[in-house]
Amino acid sequence: MDKRAESVEIRSASKAYGAVRALDDVSLNVGAGEFVSLLGPSGSGKTTLLGILGGFILPSSGSIFFGGRDVTWMPPHKRDIGVVFQNYALFPHMSVGENVAFPLRARRLPKAAWPEKVRAALAMVGLAGYEARGVAQLSGGQRQRVALARAMIFEPRLILMDEPLSALDKQLRESMQIELRTLHRRIGATIIYVTHDQREALTMSDRVAVMKDGRLIQIDEPARLHDHPANSFVASFIGEATLLPVRRVDACRVALGDAVLRSARPIPAEDALMLAVHSEKLLIDDGADDAARNRLTGTVTDVVYQGESLRIFLALADGTALSLRQPSHHEAHRRIPPVGGSLTVTLHPEDTIVVPKASA
């Protein structure tokens, strides 16, 4: 176990505001040094959970442990965790250097040690030499980095991040995601990261916790979350999936309208089942005589060019709409019939994901 990181244990934490349960009996263990994202739509309770971890919100019930210590009632300034806020929360009346040195001053570290530590922290986020700048002079991306440097300078063993990239434009956001990943490996601290962007969560995290209506729905590694969703909510939230109601036929087959599809996965026992069809898992039938594959035939209703890929919309005979994605290259173009043409697509039984329907 890494000395620089702290494990986090959330034991059935709940938070009620009047009759509203913002957080409903959530239990979650985060290993030392792990990068865990809390993912969910707004109102799912992820920010409430982060507030409880930060000590800004007291849970109505349940308890929080950092590395085995009960911190449920510990005030935020004693928790020794770095927090990066959504709008960075830089102190506007301080320079970049003073902002970054704030945790050192608050901890009454000898002043002589500050400049070197500040220099190192700013260098770590690629802002060497920015000490004297005013916060107002910085771009959004630079503010983000200052906030990171400030949250890391005291070498916290746990860092909480509340949608820290949501205010940045797409390109910057994607490059910052990769940087955060690298930074996480270098500093080794445990990171709990709140986001509503599933792509961001999948890109950076060791594990992703999907939340909805104050409850934890599923926590898993990105690949498992994507390919083994716990229910139709997770399936719809992660990736680009079309959800279609299906009927159970037997232990390895479901019926979609008239078509019977085989699945290589165990089919859940629930009555209300949904088929999650990821658009990248539908392939255009190449005519290979592979009886194991599920085949669906429909009419092309639209072809949308999206740069690196094409999205093709299909309507099955009974009107069910589906979509598939094809990489944008000549070979793929050639195989797509014009709008109104007929197209047969295949779905491998390994990719035939059947999930219980989530209660609305």
Add this chain to the structure above:
Amino acid sequence: MLALVSPALLVILALIVLPVGWLVWQSIYHDGFTLENYRRIVTEDIYWRSFALTFEISLLVTVLALLLGYPVAYLANAVPRGWSVLILALVVLPFWTSVLVRAYAWLALLQRTGVINQFLRYLDVIGEPLALVHNTFGTVVATVHILLPFMVLPLYATMQKIPGDLMQAGASLGAGPTHAFLRIFLPLSLPGVLAGCTMVFVLCLGFYITPELLGGGRTVMVSMLVSRNVELYNQFGAASAVAVVLLLSVLAIFFVVSRFISLDRVLGQK
């Protein structure tokens, strides 16, 4: 454009520019141009002492209003919305009563046979009634009370604009409540402090009814000099000169303050 704003310009001309111009004119013209009125302000002791006392009282009132008003504004800012509305309503409520009524109310409380003295004598804490009014003390107490909203409101407005997550950030970075207040909240509330202090100080400079009623004739503030010159000596020229000096003092203060913060903030435009 000019046609549209001209009625407004005329009103301003008639209500502000002309009277002030007339004031200045009276102070320097009396059977020919003269600076006699100003010479007397500079040379005569009573004027000097009155100006000094006025600034002293204004400063004292400002400091007291700040010490009392800051915690009130802080509380109003910190509590949930419903409570802050209540606190602000309590601050502003006396605002809607006449200054005269409030001055007399203080008189009823503070005088020798007033509520406070009677109560203290009933408890046998004091033998002789305390001199709480008809002096500088009474003037300061009542003036602070009347001017308090002018301190609390700009403070509250400034505090409202301090993002709540800054204090959370401070706490998460290891700052205890006192440290976070001194390093984050207090510095960010300083524009409000400056705005409130300027407002209270400037208003206090020209205060009349309260010192007249509660000062007992011994606390002669500048505004009372103006009134005495007119009422007792029929000296409009002298009265105008005092008023002009007061006006210039206020303008000078605003000028200095404007070097630090936008005047819009002091005057409550933002």
